[in-house]
Amino acid sequence: MNAGWLAVLLALLAVTPLAAQETVVTGISKDNIALTADFNGSEIFIFGAIRREGPAQPDAAPLDIIITIKGPTRGVTVRRKDRRFGVWVNTDAVRVREAPTFYSIATTSPLDSLLTETELLRYQIGMNQAVRRVGGHPTITDTSSFGEAVVRIREKEGLYSVRDGAVSVAEDTLFQARFELPANLTEGIYTAEFFLVRNHEVISSGATDIVVEKTGLERWMFNLSRNEPLTYGILSVLLALAAGWLAAATFRLLKR
Amino acid sequence: MQIYLPIAEVSVDGLLLFGIGSMVGLLSGMFGVGGGFILTPLLFFIGIPPAVAVASAANQIAGSSFSAFLAHMRKKTVDFRMGVVLLAGGFIGSAVGVQIFTILRRNGQFELTVSLLYVVMLGTIGALMLIEGMRALRRRNDPNALLVPRKRHTWAHGLPLKVRFRTSQLYVSAIPPFVIGALVGVLAAVMGVGGGFIMVPAMIYLIGMPTKVVIGTSVFQFLFVTAFTTILHSVQSQTVDALLALILLIGGVIGAQIGVVVGNRLRAEQLRILLALLVLGVCLKLFADLVIKPAELYSLAAS
Known part of the structure; x- marks a missing residue:
C-alpha cells in the first residue's frame, strides 16, 4: 500500500538563460509545494525539462x-x-553539527x-558534502568514521540514498524521477535541486x-507531545485508564 | 499490518504488538503477576527504542492496573492508609528515577544500564521461580506444604514513626513501606515495571501484611505511580508513546481474561516452571546482546 503520493508539478516558467546553450527548467510558482505524508511514508514524483536556445547539436x-x-x-x-x-x-561520542535528516540523489548515470x-x-553534491562539520575531539583521532557512520546508518533506514540511473529522460528533453520518503521523516522545508551535466561539468542548475x-493522528500526537507535553502526558494517562476500564467492562458484560 | 508509532518513530507490525500485549496479559492472568518485567524487554527485541519502551510501558501499566484496582476496591482489599504511605515514597522514587533516566540518556548509557538491570532482575526472578516450581512439583502430594506462616513481628516493627493500619491489622513503622514504595517508584521510571515482584514479597515478609490486602494495596500504588511517571516522562523525556501503550493495553486485557481461564485448567507448578524458563530465556537473550559484538558499533542520537 503506497498511499499519499503526490506529483510535484513544476510550472514551466522561464529561467534566465545562462551562458550555456542548454538550461534546466526548474521554474516554480511562487507558492511552495506542500507534500503531505501519512504513516506509510510518501512518494514524490519530480519532473522537469531541458530548455534549448537553439536546435540540439547532434555531435x-x-x-x-x-x-x-x-x-x-x-x-x-554519534556514539x-x-x-x-x-x-x-x-565509549566515544562525536557531534556532527550538520547532517540532513533526509538526502536522496538520483542520476541518469553513475x-x-x-x-x-x-x-x-562546488555544488555540494554527495554524502561527504552533506554530512559536515564533524566535531573535533581531543582523544578520538578517527572522527571521520563517525561522519561515515551517519551516512551508513541513515542509508539503512532509507533516509539517505544514491540511486544511479533513477532519472529517466524522454526525447532528450523531459526528465523525471521518483523519490520515496520514509514514514519517520522530519517535517520542514525540503530542497529539490537539479543539475544538468555535460563533460563532467554542471552547465545549468536550479x-x-x-x-x-x-498528516493524520500520528502527526497530531507527535506535535502535541512536543508542544504541549503536560497535556499530552495527562491525555496519555486518561486514554490508558479509559481503555483499561472499557476493555475489562466489556469482558464482564460478555461473561454474563 | 504495519502501524507507525508516532513517538517511537518506527513502523511495527500491529498484530505482533497486539500479540505481545496479549501474551503478557495471558501471563498476568495465569499467574497474577504484572508482566511489565517481561513486556519491556520484548519491546526492545522488536526494535522499539529502549527509552520509549520503558516510558510507554509505564503508561500501559497505569491502564491495566486501573481495572484491577476497581476490582480490589469492590472486594475491599485495599489498605488506603498503607497505600498512601507507599504512594508518597513512590512519587519521590519516580521523580528521582526520571532524573536518573535523563542523565543516563544524555550520556548514552541508558540502553546499557537498563539492559544490565533487566539481566540481573530477570535472572534472579527466573532462578527463584524455577527453584520454587521444582520444589512445589516435588511436594505436590502434601497440600499444606505451601502454607507459610506469616511472621507477626519483624525488625520493621522496631522502627520509629509507628502508624496503625486498620485494614492490614498492623501497628508498624511507616519507614519501611515508604522506602519500598520509593524503590518501586525508581524502578517504574527507569525500567518500566510496576514492581510487584519486589513490593508483594517485601510487604508480606518484611512488614507482615496479610496477603489478602497486599495485592490490592500494591495495585493502588502502581496505578498512581505509573500515571505520575507517565506524565513526568511526557514532560521531561518526551518518550511516552500513547499509541504503543494503547495497543499493548487492549491486547493485555484480552490476554488476561483468557489467562484466568487457562490458568484454572492447567497445573500451576508446571506453568510456573514454564514461566521461569521464559523469563530466563529473555534474560539470556538480553545478556547475549550485551556480550556479542554488535553488527553496528555506531548509533545516532538527536542533539
Whole structure:
C-alpha cells in the first residue's frame, strides 16, 4: 500500500538563460509545494525539462541530469561502542553539527563518473558534502568514521540514498524521477535541486523548495507531545485508564 | 499490518504488538503477576527504542492496573492508609528515577544500564521461580506444604514513626513501606515495571501484611505511580508513546481474561516452571546482546 503520493508539478516558467546553450527548467510558482505524508511514508514524483536556445547539436557530448532532495539539517550525536569488561558499552561520542535528516540523489548515470571532485564540492553534491562539520575531539583521532557512520546508518533506514540511473529522460528533453520518503521523516522545508551535466561539468542548475508535512493522528500526537507535553502526558494517562476500564467492562458484560 | 508509532518513530507490525500485549496479559492472568518485567524487554527485541519502551510501558501499566484496582476496591482489599504511605515514597522514587533516566540518556548509557538491570532482575526472578516450581512439583502430594506462616513481628516493627493500619491489622513503622514504595517508584521510571515482584514479597515478609490486602494495596500504588511517571516522562523525556501503550493495553486485557481461564485448567507448578524458563530465556537473550559484538558499533542520537 503506497498511499499519499503526490506529483510535484513544476510550472514551466522561464529561467534566465545562462551562458550555456542548454538550461534546466526548474521554474516554480511562487507558492511552495506542500507534500503531505501519512504513516506509510510518501512518494514524490519530480519532473522537469531541458530548455534549448537553439536546435540540439547532434555531435555534442551526452547530457546527464542529477536531482537531489535534501531535508532540514540537524545536528546529531554519534556514539561508538567498545568492549569494556566483556560488555559492549558506548565509549566515544562525536557531534556532527550538520547532517540532513533526509538526502536522496538520483542520476541518469553513475554519480562517481559523472562529476569531478571539484564540481561535487562546488555544488555540494554527495554524502561527504552533506554530512559536515564533524566535531573535533581531543582523544578520538578517527572522527571521520563517525561522519561515515551517519551516512551508513541513515542509508539503512532509507533516509539517505544514491540511486544511479533513477532519472529517466524522454526525447532528450523531459526528465523525471521518483523519490520515496520514509514514514519517520522530519517535517520542514525540503530542497529539490537539479543539475544538468555535460563533460563532467554542471552547465545549468536550479532549485525548488518543498514543504513536507505529515498528516493524520500520528502527526497530531507527535506535535502535541512536543508542544504541549503536560497535556499530552495527562491525555496519555486518561486514554490508558479509559481503555483499561472499557476493555475489562466489556469482558464482564460478555461473561454474563 | 504495519502501524507507525508516532513517538517511537518506527513502523511495527500491529498484530505482533497486539500479540505481545496479549501474551503478557495471558501471563498476568495465569499467574497474577504484572508482566511489565517481561513486556519491556520484548519491546526492545522488536526494535522499539529502549527509552520509549520503558516510558510507554509505564503508561500501559497505569491502564491495566486501573481495572484491577476497581476490582480490589469492590472486594475491599485495599489498605488506603498503607497505600498512601507507599504512594508518597513512590512519587519521590519516580521523580528521582526520571532524573536518573535523563542523565543516563544524555550520556548514552541508558540502553546499557537498563539492559544490565533487566539481566540481573530477570535472572534472579527466573532462578527463584524455577527453584520454587521444582520444589512445589516435588511436594505436590502434601497440600499444606505451601502454607507459610506469616511472621507477626519483624525488625520493621522496631522502627520509629509507628502508624496503625486498620485494614492490614498492623501497628508498624511507616519507614519501611515508604522506602519500598520509593524503590518501586525508581524502578517504574527507569525500567518500566510496576514492581510487584519486589513490593508483594517485601510487604508480606518484611512488614507482615496479610496477603489478602497486599495485592490490592500494591495495585493502588502502581496505578498512581505509573500515571505520575507517565506524565513526568511526557514532560521531561518526551518518550511516552500513547499509541504503543494503547495497543499493548487492549491486547493485555484480552490476554488476561483468557489467562484466568487457562490458568484454572492447567497445573500451576508446571506453568510456573514454564514461566521461569521464559523469563530466563529473555534474560539470556538480553545478556547475549550485551556480550556479542554488535553488527553496528555506531548509533545516532538527536542533539
